[in-house]
Amino acid sequence: MTVNRFVNKDNMSLLTDLYELTMAQVYFNKGINGTAVFNFFIRPTNKRNYFLNAGLELLVDYLLNLKFTEEDIDFLRQTGRFSEEFLEYLRNFKFTGNLYAIDEGEIVFANEPIVQVEAPLIEAQIIETFLINTLQISILVATKAIRCYSVAEKAILVDFGLRRAHGTDAGMIASRSSYIGGFVGTSNVLAGKAFGIPIYGTMAHSFIMAHDTEEKAFEDFASVYPENTIFLVDTYDSLEGVKNAIKVAKKLGIKIKGIRLDSGDVATLSREARKLLDANGFRDAIIFVSGGINEYKIKELIQDKKAPIDGFGVGTELVTSADLPYLDCAYKLVEYERKPKIKLSRKKMTLPFKKQLFRIYKNGTIFKDIIGHFDEHFDDSVKMLKLYIENGELVRSLPSLKEIREKALINFKTVPNTFKSLNQYMTLTPEISQRLLKSAEELKEKLRLKQ
Amino acid sequence: MTVNRFVNKDNMSLLTDLYELTMAQVYFNKGINGTAVFNFFIRPTNKRNYFLNAGLELLVDYLLNLKFTEEDIDFLRQTGRFSEEFLEYLRNFKFTGNLYAIDEGEIVFANEPIVQVEAPLIEAQIIETFLINTLQISILVATKAIRCYSVAEKAILVDFGLRRAHGTDAGMIASRSSYIGGFVGTSNVLAGKAFGIPIYGTMAHSFIMAHDTEEKAFEDFASVYPENTIFLVDTYDSLEGVKNAIKVAKKLGIKIKGIRLDSGDVATLSREARKLLDANGFRDAIIFVSGGINEYKIKELIQDKKAPIDGFGVGTELVTSADLPYLDCAYKLVEYERKPKIKLSRKKMTLPFKKQLFRIYKNGTIFKDIIGHFDEHFDDSVKMLKLYIENGELVRSLPSLKEIREKALINFKTVPNTFKSLNQYMTLTPEISQRLLKSAEELKEKLRLKQ
Numbered sequence: 005m006t007v008n009r010f011v012n013k014d015n016m017s018l019l020t021d022l023y024e025l026t027m028a029q030v031y032f033n034k035g036i037n038g039t040a041v042f043n044f045f046i047r048p049t050n051k052r053n054y055f056l057n058a059g060l061e062l063l064v065d066y067l068l069n070l071k072f073t074e075e076d077i078d079f080l081r082q083t084g085r086f087s088e089e090f091l092e093y094l095r096n097f098k099f100t101g102n103l104y105a106i107d108e109g110e111i112v113f114a115n116e117p118i119v120q121v122e123a124p125l126i127e128a129q130i131i132e133t134f135l136i137n138t139l140q141i142s143i144l145v146a147t148k149a150i151r152c153y154s155v156a157e158k159a160i161l162v163d164f165g166l167r168r169a170h171g172t173d174a175g176m177i178a179s180r181s182s183y184i185g186g187f188v189g190t191s192n193v194l195a196g197k198a199f200g201i202p203i204y205g206t207m208a209h210s211f212i213m214a215h216d217t218e219e220k221a222f223e224d225f226a227s228v229y230p231e232n233t234i235f236l237v238d239t240y241d242s243l244e245g246v247k248n249a250i251k252v253a254k255k256l257g258i259k260i261k262g263i264r265l266d267s268g269d270v271a272t273l274s275r276e277a278r279k280l281l282d283a284n285g286f287r288d289a290i291i292f293v294s295g296g297i298n299e300y301k302i303k304e305l306i307q308d309k310k311a312p313i314d315g316f317g318v319g320t321e322l323v324t325s326a327d328l329p330y331l332d333c334a335y336k337l338v339e340y341e342r343k344p345k346i347k348l349s350r351k352k353m354t355l356p357f358k359k360q361l362f363r364i365y366k367n368g369t370i371f372k373d374i375i376g377h378f379d380e381h382f383d384d385s386v387k388m389l390k391l392y393i394e395n396g397e398l399v400r401s402l403p404s405l406k407e408i409r410e411k412a413l414i415n416f417k418t419v420p421n422t423f424k425s426l427n428q429y430m431t432l433t434p435e436i437s438q439r440l441l442k443s444a445e446e447l448k449e450k451l452r453l454k455q
Numbered sequence: 456m457t458v459n460r461f462v463n464k465d466n467m468s469l470l471t472d473l474y475e476l477t478m479a480q481v482y483f484n485k486g487i488n489g490t491a492v493f494n495f496f497i498r499p500t501n502k503r504n505y506f507l508n509a510g511l512e513l514l515v516d517y518l519l520n521l522k523f524t525e526e527d528i529d530f531l532r533q534t535g536r537f538s539e540e541f542l543e544y545l546r547n548f549k550f551t552g553n554l555y556a557i558d559e560g561e562i563v564f565a566n567e568p569i570v571q572v573e574a575p576l577i578e579a580q581i582i583e584t585f586l587i588n589t590l591q592i593s594i595l596v597a598t599k600a601i602r603c604y605s606v607a608e609k610a611i612l613v614d615f616g617l618r619r620a621h622g623t624d625a626g627m628i629a630s631r632s633s634y635i636g637g638f639v640g641t642s643n644v645l646a647g648k649a650f651g652i653p654i655y656g657t658m659a660h661s662f663i664m665a666h667d668t669e670e671k672a673f674e675d676f677a678s679v680y681p682e683n684t685i686f687l688v689d690t691y692d693s694l695e696g697v698k699n700a701i702k703v704a705k706k707l708g709i710k711i712k713g714i715r716l717d718s719g720d721v722a723t724l725s726r727e728a729r730k731l732l733d734a735n736g737f738r739d740a741i742i743f744v745s746g747g748i749n750e751y752k753i754k755e756l757i758q759d760k761k762a763p764i765d766g767f768g769v770g771t772e773l774v775t776s777a778d779l780p781y782l783d784c785a786y787k788l789v790e791y792e793r794k795p796k797i798k799l800s801r802k803k804m805t806l807p808f809k810k811q812l813f814r815i816y817k818n819g820t821i822f823k824d825i826i827g828h829f830d831e832h833f834d835d836s837v838k839m840l841k842l843y844i845e846n847g848e849l850v851r852s853l854p855s856l857k858e859i860r861e862k863a864l865i866n867f868k869t870v871p872n873t874f875k876s877l878n879q880y881m882t883l884t885p886e887i888s889q890r891l892l893k894s895a896e897e898l899k900e901k902l903r904l905k906q
Binding site for chain 2: 011012015016018019020021022023024025026027029030031033034036040042076079080083085125129132133134136137138140141144164166167168169170171172173174175176177191192193194196197203204205206207208209210211213214215224225228229232239240320324325326329330336337340345346347451
């Protein structure tokens with residue numbers, strides 16, 4: 005029988021692709037371990053006009069704690085692929101490089117360097133797989149969340165996605181990322197504990213069905229949670245359900261915290277439910293909607309149909325980023341031993357050199373992003389890549405999740421309004437500085453001549 | 456700073472939706488904890504004609520080990536939602552129910568009960584979130600894998616998806632599920648260790664770029680792994696890359712294990728590469744292809760274009776099940792205290808009663824599936840739901856992963872050929888037994904009268 009939870013802080017070093025380690029063995033043998041610079045970036049997709057950056061804290065934690073245990077080393081030995089000298093090197097392995105990164109909660113665009121690793125080549129290589137793994141899902145969900153937030157107006161958003169996330173880690177990251185992206189909380193209890201995110205819950209259809217009648221089910225729940233019951237009303241007939249909730253609340257002499265609609269024509273049902281609740285004096289009762297919700301449905305219900313909905317539980321579509329289940333993202337070598345590096349193969353050309361991303365705001369919105377050499381300067385620009393880890397040590401304090409969330413919602417206001425469209429592809433293409441463009445062209449020319 | 460790996464075998468009980476625990480509190484207070492039966496099933500989707508079942512071992516492991524630690528209980532206490540008596544109940548919590556399940560590696564269809572839990576209501580409810588979480592991603596990837604396998608003919612398939620999986624757990628489960636679904640191995644080293652899956656690797660573009668020339672890069676790698684080098688040839692120009700691999704192999708006097716094409720028109724490039732390799736005496740060298748591969752591309756390359764490709768690295772599209780990133784799956788109450796249960800809300804009607812799934816084969820292929828009452832009998836049918844856990848104890852031995860894989864590939868042969876189409880929606884709709892149909896109709900009638 006396998007151990008259920010495969011990944012723990014002690015064995016994360018093996019959570020890597022085999023070639024990272026075999027390449028490392030070769031580098032080790034050949035003494036190729038100079039300073040390398042890698043960039044993590046997202047390639048353009050017409051499904052997202054902007055991205056909300058997230059996941060950095062998880063990456064920092066990984067880099068600061070990465071090690072190979074004796075058990076890992078024993079496993080690697082028995083694969084027959086590694087020398088004792090190299091295994092000894094792994095035994096003492098520690099990330100000793102620099103990490104430059106854009107803050108979590110910042111808006112980023114395709115082709116921009118979001119993370120820049122500068123480290124001995126072997127180290128920079130071994131961390132690749134986890135780095136992409138954790139940043140991709142973090143950014144995917146944070147971006148999906150802020151898209152929901154962008155159209156929800158006053159309605160609150162709660163992450164209901166744990167059961168449909170791709171495994172347990174995705175469930176946890178989705179709770180964290182959606183909170184950054186403007187959600188008020190999650191149904192995921194462990195995320196509440198691990199991240200201090202507010203936890204939310206209502207009741208399930210099975211709860212109603214385990215009782216002989218819906219009314220009895222409502223009464224049982226409300227008598228235990230008199231101030232905290234959101235009645236799930238759609239098990240048999242939604243409006244009858246609302247009436248039963250009202251009946252029970254009156255009988256127990258309590259307020260109705262809210263009702264939840266999980267199926268049917270929720271625009272119409274929410275209006276009818278609102279009328280019933282108001283007519284019976286439950287004006288403070290909220291109407292909460294779940295079931296197949298995404299940013300498009302939120303927009304339709306809140307903005308187009310003006311449905312009186314106070315909150316949404318967003319699950320599957322949020323945590324799987326269903327309309328864009330992966331990012332075409334990459335982690336590419338751009339410099340080795342201070343020499344710029346470039347890949348020429350068709351369609352996937354990369355931009356060489358250690359970089360900085362410069363952002364220029366105008367009237368409170370993002371006006372221009374410039375990718376330049378690391379040491380360039382542009383007036384009135386903000387340098388987006390910040391040094392988080394230097395020589396393997398944390399040199400910048402990490403904000404709390406709450407601070408990241410607050411900053412994200414402020415940053416969201418700097419997104420040009422045209423980019424906020426859910427249907428039209430309108431984005432910012434970062435400029436490449438004159439100096440970087442020129443040096444990249446020279447390098448390409450040189451490489452072509454060499455071939 | 457948060458601890459990076461959030462989920463471990465001690466805290467999995469909190470990996471649940473808050474409402475599971477608040478409903479449990481209500482059940483506890485009201486003494487509602489009779490035997491409940493829940494069914495896990497997948498709703499129809501026209502994107503999959505059949506599913507490959509997977510994930511059961513992970514669920515069994517969870518059920519056998521589930522507990523609430525003092526730390527969990529302290530967290531729950533400080534949420535202010537739970538009574539001391541209930542927290543004491545959780546302190547002694549253990550899954551004491553029965554688990555009926557279809558074996559891993561079996562073919563299943565929409566609406567069929569894949570897992571049936573029979574347990575005290577509170578227990579059956581608390582496990583819901585994890586059960587859906589782990590089965591969904593396991594089945595999604597196993598099914599995507601067998602679809603790739605179904606069109607790959609003699610080409611081998613390797614999981615390259617860890618970096619693009621949704622988090623670490625999905626990366627591990629994807630390696631496991633794709634192995635069940637006919638893949639020969641994975642690039643994920645930790646999956647190799649945890650599950651005993653063969654691990655595979657080649658080299659990255661960064662490896663080539665870290666050297667001054669491709670030839671030098673090839674020579675460095677091949678001199679360390681003379682019998683085990685797959686040369687990545689597309690960093691600059693794929694066919695020049697093949698020539699460089701040949702040059703290096705001749706210089707070192709070694710065989711070429713293979714070359715990898717990761718971009719460009721791989722149908723044409725593989726043919727040209729094959730010619731070059733053969734002309735130089737490297738007839739055993741394999742041609743391995745990666746980069747945006749899915750079942751459609753494998754079919755196009757192998758079956759339509761007859762490209763001489765010996766293996767594929769399948770990554771992103773496999774591990775995210777990109778064309779179907781989630782299953783519309785559910786875990787529904789079907790019986791409580793031996794009384795059948797049904798949900799009437801529109802479109803999402805459920806089938807009541809504790810069930811058995813009966814499969815009838817004809818000429819070696821699946822001919823008919825019948826969903827019946829648990830105690831029914833059909834001549835020449837196989838009872839698909841087997842008792843794995845009885846009163847909280849494992850009563851059926853779990854096959855090894857290798858055995859599951861072997862069985863899956865045999866089971867795959869029982870899928871009617873028409874269902875194997877990648878483009879046409881042709882599936883099997885399970886019949887409902889006369890007796891079950893009649894009792895379900897009676898129940899519906901009774902409920903409607905009651906309302």
